[in-house]
Amino acid sequence: MNNLVKLGLVSSYLHERMVFWMYVTIPEIAEYLAMNEAKVESLILQGKIRAIHDGEQYLINKTQFTTHFEQVEKYKLMIQEYLNTPIPEDIDVKDED
Helix, strand or coil, X not given: CXXXXXXXXXXXXXXXXXXXXXXXXXXXXXXXXXXXXXXXXHHXXXXXXXXXXXXXXXXXXXXHHHHHHHHHHHHHHHHHHHHHCCCCXXXXXXXXX
């Protein structure tokens, strides 16, 4: 077997493993999100969490939460920066009337 065929098989295997790790079940995602399994299933049925059904169980792509967690962290930093900004001194406005 030449090296290109070997590389193709390895690449295919790695891609298959990567896809496997990207999709998780409801109990796994509930643990990841620190939520109740029933709540996760409810969010799936409402369409708030994207999932596929393989005939037996729902499979959820775990990467859809990465962006959400990144946005939450950015928002937390933005709020913290705002709260740490000093309040400007009052402008002394004289009544001209």
